[in-house]
Amino acid sequence: MIRVCIAGVTGWVGQPLAAAVEAAEDLELVAAVARRARGESLGRLTISGSVEDALAVPSDVFVDYTSAVAVKDNVLAAVRTGRHAVVGSSGLTDDDLRELDEAARSAKVGVLAVGNFAITAALLQRFAIEAARHLPSWEILDSAYAGKMDAPSGTARELAWRLSEVRAPEVEVPVEKTVGDVAARGATVNQSRIHSMRLPGYTIGLEIRFGQQDERLTLSYDGGPGATPYVAGTLLAIRRVHEFVGVVRGMDRLL
Numbered sequence: 001m002i003r004v005c006i007a008g009v010t011g012w013v014g015q016p017l018a019a020a021v022e023a024a025e026d027l028e029l030v031a032a033v034a035r036r037a038r039g040e041s042l043g044r045l046t047i048s049g050s051v052e053d054a055l056a057v058p059s060d061v062f063v064d065y066t067s068a069v070a071v072k073d074n075v076l077a078a079v080r081t082g083r084h085a086v087v088g089s090s091g092l093t094d095d096d097l098r099e100l101d102e103a104a105r106s107a108k109v110g111v112l113a114v115g116n117f118a119i120t121a122a123l124l125q126r127f128a129i130e131a132a133r134h135l136p137s138w139e140i141l142d143s144a145y146a147g148k149m150d151a152p153s154g155t156a157r158e159l160a161w162r163l164s165e166v167r168a169p170e171v172e173v174p175v176e177k178t179v180g181d182v183a184a185r186g187a188t189v190n191q192s193r194i195h196s197m198r199l200p201g202y203t204i205g206l207e208i209r210f211g212q213q214d215e216r217l218t219l220s221y222d223g224g225p226g227a228t229p230y231v232a233g234t235l236l237a238i239r240r241v242h243e244f245v246g247v248v249r250g251m252d253r254l255l
């Protein structure tokens, strides 16, 4: 039986994830965190108001679906107390992930950090890696609901990181030589350009556009209004994270 602690248990993903953990025969939800629901009952357990309190309960895997602001400290606290961690929350930078990797290696635990647990997003990433082997120029468009605090999205950051392992995209006019406002060319993440839009009416989406002379290729991912696609991937990560030591990024290591 794998004992699970979920931070963000009342959230859009945390809620259905907690139900799925409780329904699984090999998993047991032993602790949960959400500040405003502190003290409330969830099945047989009482929701903690802080990660520190939740980590006082023995558990094997810590799952974070809180926010870009809280995730780094939460996961550091979890690995330092010997928990494997599954990171759903977005917002972690490469430097944050390096710091988590050091902490996880010294505690000899695994951390699976996945920008997007949906299979369709994982497939986009795989197809984009293949396309980047053949097409040298691309830019990324990240779209999300108006209230999403972090930018670029975790999905976009992870894609840029994976593409950097293939090559750096070719640009004709170096971005710093832009005439006008350099910010109009988007953010540089691992050498890819990412343009983030935050708009009412949107859920989450990612597009990568490749271009070369006289032809274009666009790969596009759209997340819908429900959190179901993230739950299955997160359950898989909970079951497999003990196989790793240090930080592992991306769903493909699990597929």
Ligand SMILES: NC(=O)C1=CN([C@@H]2O[C@H](COP(=O)(O)OP(=O)(O)OC[C@H]3O[C@@H](n4cnc5c(N)ncnc54)[C@H](OP(=O)(O)O)[C@@H]3O)[C@@H](O)[C@H]2O)C=CC1
Binding pocket: 007, 008, 009, 010, 011, 012, 013, 014, 033, 034, 035, 036, 037, 049, 050, 051, 064, 065, 066, 067, 068, 070, 087, 088, 089, 090, 091, 114, 115, 116, 117, 118, 154, 230
């Ligand atoms: N990797 C992936 O596939 C996915 C990633 N995400 C990412 O996951 C994160 C959460 O998303 P979502 O479920 O929509 O968020 P919600 O805002 O719906 O839920 C956040 C949850 O975390 C709790 N929370 C927030 N801040 C803290 C804190 N400092 N300490 C403890 N608990 C906290 C909230 O309760 P309270 O405020 O009461 O504490 C709530 O339970 C985001 O970063 C999002 O981008 C989302 C979907 C998929």
Ligand SMILES: O=C(O)C1=N[C@H](C(=O)O)C[C@H](O)C1
Binding pocket: 090, 091, 115, 116, 148, 152, 153, 154, 155, 156, 204, 223
């Ligand atoms: O904020 C969200 O909701 C989501 N964020 C993730 C991200 O930052 O990439 C992905 C997920 O589809 C939903």
